[in-house]
Amino acid sequence: MEFHTYPDRDMMMLRVSQRIAAELGxxxxxxxxATLxxxxxxxxxxxxDTLSGADLDWSRVAVMLNDERWVPEDNPRSNTALLRRRLLTGRAAEATLVPxxxxxxxxxxxLDALSDGIRPHxxxxxxxxxxxAxxxxxxxxxxxDKLAQAMAPDAPPLMALRAEAAGEPRITLTLPVLRAALRVHVLITGAEKRAALEHARKLPPEQAPIAAMLDHAQVHWAE
Known part of the structure; x- marks a missing residue:
């Protein structure tokens, strides 16, 4: 794990967006x-907001969420709707959204149809x-409910999970897909999450799932 500390959140967001744009390039x-x-x-x-204006050939970039709440796009909790408003706009409007x-x-x-859609990317x-936190x-x-299956080496690319803390049912990329990513960044803010991250490093992944990603991640933090 490489840990990067920034003087403020604005600087962190700018630097992370620049790093991602450079890596996609x-x-x-x-x-x-490329797949983001x-x-x-x-x-x-x-x-x-910053990344959407990056000078990239976005027509060759596929964008997918890590996970999604099982709600339609007209629901204010839809991550897909947020993605359309803030990333898939400007230059990045040419990117392909993988649902x-x-x-x-x-x-x-x-699950089967959505899994078929992500495999080529x-x-x-x-x-x-x-x-x-x-x-x-x-x-x-x-x-x-299915955390162990989703973190198993033979997990399918997508799974549906339910958890008390999650609210709605969720669909998520599984751990093998996440760990196979070529470059990994983790973005966190605030003292509570920094403390949680340090605690996670001492716990097994089944208790702290983020721990399974930290060995090859760039972690970005600002207060």
Whole structure:
């Protein structure tokens, strides 16, 4: 793990967006396509705002979420809607959105089709993760009903999980897909999450799922 501390959040968001743009550019210079996977929630929003204007051939970039709440895009908790508003705009509007949601009653009903959609875009070229104060990442929540299966070496690329802390049912990239990413960044803010990250390093991944990603991650933190 490499830990990067920034003087303030604005500087961190700018530097992380620049790093991601540079890494996507490196990928596109040596490969036909690149895949970027990002978290939902409000924390990475400023990264998206800057990244959307990056001078890249976005038509060759696929963008997918780490995970999604099982809600339609007109729901204010939809990560897909947030992604469309803040990242897939400006120059980045030319990127291909790889969906992690379909209009089915339950995520299990769409798993096969959504999995087929992401496989051509693996491995992930650049992965940006967040982390909750409970040490979850993506929708790999401690205590989730199928956490062990989602973290197993033979896990399918996508799984549906349910956890008390998650609220809605979730669909998430599984640990083998996350760990296969070529470049990994973790974005956290505040003293509580820094303390949680340090605690996670002392725990097994089933108790602190983020711990499974830290050995080859760049961690970015600002107060």
């Amino acid at each position: 490196e990928t596109l210079r040596s490969a036909d396509r 996977s990002v978290p939902g929630g409000t924390t990475p929003g400023p990264v998206f 992690l949601y379909a209009r089915t009653p339950a995520p299990e009903d769409a 693996l491995p992930i070229s650049v992965l940006l993760l967040g982390m909750g 409970d040490m979850h990442t993506a929708s790999l929540f401690p205590g989730a």
